[in-house]
Amino acid sequence: MSVVQFARSVGDSLTNLVANLGTGRDKAASSGYVLTVLPDSELLAAYRTAWLPRKIVDIPAFDSVRAWRDWQAKAPQIEAIEAEEKRLNVKGKVLDARTKARLWGGAAIMLGTGDANLAAPLDLERVGKAGLRYLTVLTRRQISAGETDRDPQSETYGRPSVYHLTAGNQAQIDIHPSRLVIFHGAAQPDEEFGNAQLGWGDSVLQSTLDAIKQADATAANIASLVFEAKIDVIRVPNFMANLADANYRAKLIERYTLAATAKGINGTLMLDKEEEYETKTASFATLPDVLDRFMQIASGAADIPMTRLFGQSPAGMSATGESDLRNYYDRLSSMQELEMGPAMSRLDECIIRSATGARDSAIHYTWAPLWGMSEKEKADVFKTKADGARALAGTGTSPPLMPIDALSDALVNTFIEDGSLPGLEAAMEEYGRLSEQEVDPQDIEAAATVAGP
Template identity: 40%
Template sequence: MTESKPRIKIKAVMVPTTDSLSNLVANIGTNRDKRSHNYFGYEFVNQMELEAAYQSNWIARRIVDTPNEDALREWRTFNGKQSKLIETEERRLGVQQHYLDTCCWADLYGGAALLMVTGQDLSKPLDLDKVKKGGLKNLVVLDRWDIQPKDFNMTDPLQPNWMLPDNYMMVNGTQPIHYSHIIRRTGARLPRRLRMFEQGWGDSRLRRCMADLRDVVATKGGIASLVLEANVDTISVKGLQGALAGAQSDQITERYRMFGMLKSIVNLGLLDHDNEEYDRKSVAFSGLSQIMEQFMVWTAGAAEMPVTKLWGQSAAGLSATGEGDQNVYYDTIKAKQDGQMRRDLERLDQVLIRSALGNYPDDLEFEWNPLFQASGVEQAQEGLADAQADGIYLETGVIRPSHAMRRAQGKGTYAITDEQIAAQEKLEKDQDNAEFDKDDGADLPGFSLGGPDGDKQDADGKAQEETKGT
């Protein structure tokens, strides 16, 4: 019989940490140092407060909407001759607006989903081979509070939904939805343990800004209240305290109420010269604008947006144009496009393109349209440069007219149709064939046409060469 070993319980104790610098005399790095008791804690904001901030505060709405609207404003372009059919299908289903709503609700709540309605059984995996032309019936936008994740895959890391749900279910519903019918959009990135606490969803981008948003709104409200109290009228009366304690307190109150009313109507005040003194106290507002500006900068940093973009103000400083801030912001938007947005749309395109074309071509890809829109002068200069380059390439034979027409069609400057390009390509092919037939019978070095005339010409030429040599 073996003796059981006693169990040792380990209790986790939170110990405040400081940097390596310590000074017992100055209390730096010791328990008496006030900084040693600072620590970060979890901040949770409920759904109702997020919705209230989004509905009532324009800054909160801009934090959520503006980055997604900028990322999807110019949308995307497919390559190939069938791009028009895909664009038509996108307009029929409202893909751009539905995906924009999905991204906005994901940033507001931390997660959202786009349900693809194809007529197939939602409880079973989506079969892409069964999606025919017109097979995508509708797109339904759902936020994280509309659907409930079920049956998380925690055992098979080879599946595409590793650490994600196998199925979803509508709140208060009974229909299970397989994850393959869902385009899942998450909010800000979270560590794995917090992500599982949030049922696999991400963090709300607005929640990260809530503390700074409360501060900036409270500061603005405090400044507005100070404006109302910018000037305070004061009247000094000898023996006022005793008079208010007596029976004539109502008459005294009515007297100064009438004084304030008379001053407001005719801007005139009447006082007793010997017993009453009038004075006005003014509130100083110096420094308040700098405090407000610092709160604006801090909030913009939390929202990952330039101050000029979040607050809608022009760039400050001598010769400042804000172009640098705009470029940094567009780089952030571009990274967002090439990240989760591209993955989401590529999953959607597996169904969308089959619904538009009836199949899925292997060489079909899309590119995001440029975020920056050039001015009229800049567009004219760019068009002139392109035309000059095309002219040089046409003259040197690098490209053909059909190539230049295809490029002009892609830019959308002229209404060039595919039929016109096809006709030009046919004309060029016919010209190539005619030139080939013409060159097929031409004299080449070391080659002579057969027949008596050809032999006679060769003999005459040889005789002339011999005569010239002698």
Template identity: 30%
Template sequence: MNTPFADGILNALTGAGTGRDPRSYNAYFFRRLSDYEIEATYRASWLCRKGIDKPATEMVRERRNWQADADQIRKLEALERKLDLWNKLKRAEILRGLGGAAMVMWIGNDRPDAPINPDSPGKLRSLHVWHKSRLTLGPMRTDPADEWYGYPTFYTLNTGGRLPVNIHPSRVIAFRGDPIPDIRGGSWEEQFWGDSKVQTVLDAVQNSDTAQNGFAALIKDARNRRIGIPGMTQMAATADGERILSARMKAMALGESMFGVTFYDSGDGTKGGETIEDRQMTWAGIPDINNNYLGMVCGAFDMPATVMLGKSPDGQNATGASDIELWHKTIKARQDLDLRPCIDQLDVVLVPTALGAPDGDVWWEFAPLSTPSEKEEAETFKATADAMDKVRTSGAIPDEAFAKGYQNLLSEKGWIPGLDGALAEIPPDERFGLNASNDDDTNEEDPSALQAGQRVAANDAATWLADASPRPLYVQRKLLNAADLIAWAKDNGFDTTLPASDMHVTILYSRSPVDPMKMGRAWSEDEKGQITVRPGGPRVIERLGENAVVLRFAAPDLEWRHREMIEAGGSHDWPEYAPHITISYGVPADIDLDALKPFNGVLRFGPEIFEALDLDWKQKVSEE
């Protein structure tokens, strides 16, 4: 026996899902709106007009950011202004919402029915946007191998005053409406252009407009006054009575308007007087009904009420921030899925017209829809700078490539005004950190705290560096705040320490001969050539070598700089490089260094000092 199956719920008591269910007689039907009905709805209903216009405006209001040379960007943007591109894109998007539109490119003196040659597309002279009703579609291209498969063989433009013009589809940018599912077929033009947005939202818009208009009609009845006049029927039956009644009403209205009171005949005890009743209309529930209908319209247009109505949302602690964020995501999706393909088709001709030839290295992105606050911009800049610093210290990108990329990033973001012009004045070797200038004066106060850009040593380094032939090399950075470390050491039981002038961090101790001029310079140093290790992080007090007690600390910048020098030909006596500062050579062996809490403050190091390697340095060590 076959068991029948059906999707849905059955309830014998309520009739749900059975023949007694009233819903079983529901049915949807489709009536395609005419262009006249679509236009009338758009022009007569502010809700419909805003629902169509607002997304179109949002999609183009910030335009796009070109990724190209400054001169190329200037030429591209100049041509966009000449063509009035973004206003025309907005118009095309509005007409897309009303059922479809076409932007026609007029190129040089080419035949409009000829395809565009992408390698030599000609000069773009002008752009024109027309509603789909101005165009007749030729037969559909049915060859799957055809570049324009699914498009018309040609468009016929009917402008009214001229003979019809046939135009090749490569010259027509089609802004098509909502896609129609290919289920029941339909005409070729209907399938190509799709549905108007008005077709989908019409019921919601009409319901809301009807509710608002109905409520507006009730406002005049907000205060309803009824006046009872004895014998009014008999009085109105005669001409004299009608005249008296009219004069009475005028007098009553005049008295109320002048004095804010109503005068009426209260009778004389033997006959009844006039009676006046005031009725106040109750609006309870009507605003909620109107708001619900408005909410349906917003849902139909996929637009938050914050945007549609221009007001803050109702509800506890509601700010509208989440609504705006979701709205921007919706617009971004429409930009990428609907508008970008249209602009890409246009750029095949626009870019060569502006630049003189196609350029595959020129590209663009839509500009952000929202502008961050100064605080948000500062936080983004800091996070980006920290991330770029980690990329640099990883060693994954060569210095020159990293410098170029970082400078481009700063230029694109606009974080440093005038950066492009300033960098253009610097020779490439210095701009990308390959060599450093050496024309600053030495700091007169402290020979070890050198000015930015210098590569000199404390022991007559200017003479030593004059000859750049390979030789054993020692590179160090003096600890500028050595007094802080000495004070910590004395507080923790150190009897003596190295003098402040001798405290340093070694960058390179190379017994192998190396050309000092090939060492370049550190990327992480500031404008004075200094490097700062921030407070905290991994630190330890330990013995190193025979009897040195040192402060070891984590410093990726120094580690990367050391590795850079090794790659340039330097050598190192230890299996790995460990940044450290020697505190003392005279600490007794029985002191428990593990019990000491390491110095945790900031470490500020001066510029790099290049010196000839002194193998007898131990003989010169003294403490105080």
């Protein structure tokens, strides 16, 4: 049988009998992936005793809530909502839950509304002024998922229909999912494949701990080499033959202890004529590159740029690390929209009702940008928008491209939302928009005269 025929007979995988690729003698043929779930004790030890696992858990959780969000509503409503968030420490509770979810694989925030029956669904219409009393963070080690909802017509299909909480010496308490803000760690593909923690995800350290250990081990080995950076070698005639004499051993130790004491940069080492002395030094020239590669692997495993994870300056000519950080913040922004926002939807509904006493459909929020612009960049953006609006408004020789009132309202909304002109919203409420004002033709003529051709 030819090599080609043999390859076709075993399948479509690459096979080479000469190089042993794809055969039983291929060293890589026995490689495989085995799922070994990390115990909680190891997760806790890694988080509490090593800085790198702790940063991998903490940094994305902190960055995702650092800038927080901007509420869009009337000024009194925004003040009430922000005061309610401060009273309940919403930002701190979300950070705590996000951190614990990344470490343990899952966490939840229980919405405390004072209802006696926690197993019943939460009725948002019953949450009135100051109706949200407290928020409690629970990890998957404190609250367990119950039976999975198998009704395909249910909104909770594929998720737990109930959660169980054991509070001290009391009996088990059932909590309805609508009363919980659920955060998962690393997503699991399917609970049918040996998921020992139903209803939750994996710890983010589950898939990154090997890379973390390799980076830590490399750094530890380099640190131990520092103690072996310079070794003094002295050749003594008849050394092994005389070791049997205890008196010789004592004199030898005393002699070289004295020699080591006298030796130094400004000292003198005195040796017998027949003794030979030399110094051997270890080279560290390539070790930084080796450590850097393992740090890059750990950074890639954690999906956190090295500039953020290690505080390391970007390498290379003209490198700023800006593109890496932008990609990282873009990913966190997507996480806020796709994961955090839906998970916090009921919490937000409760906050709005608890702060204002009702639900105004116009109230909403946007996540604040994670990538902050410098003052110069903000000024450039403002000038660009103003120039674009001026072009749309037309000049003395060209007609406007859209109604001036519509352009004015759109421009005001833009400057209010991006915060270019602080206090603009309050000023517009006091003086009114251009479309609401009666414009005197003489004022327009005077303004055109001042502006010139």
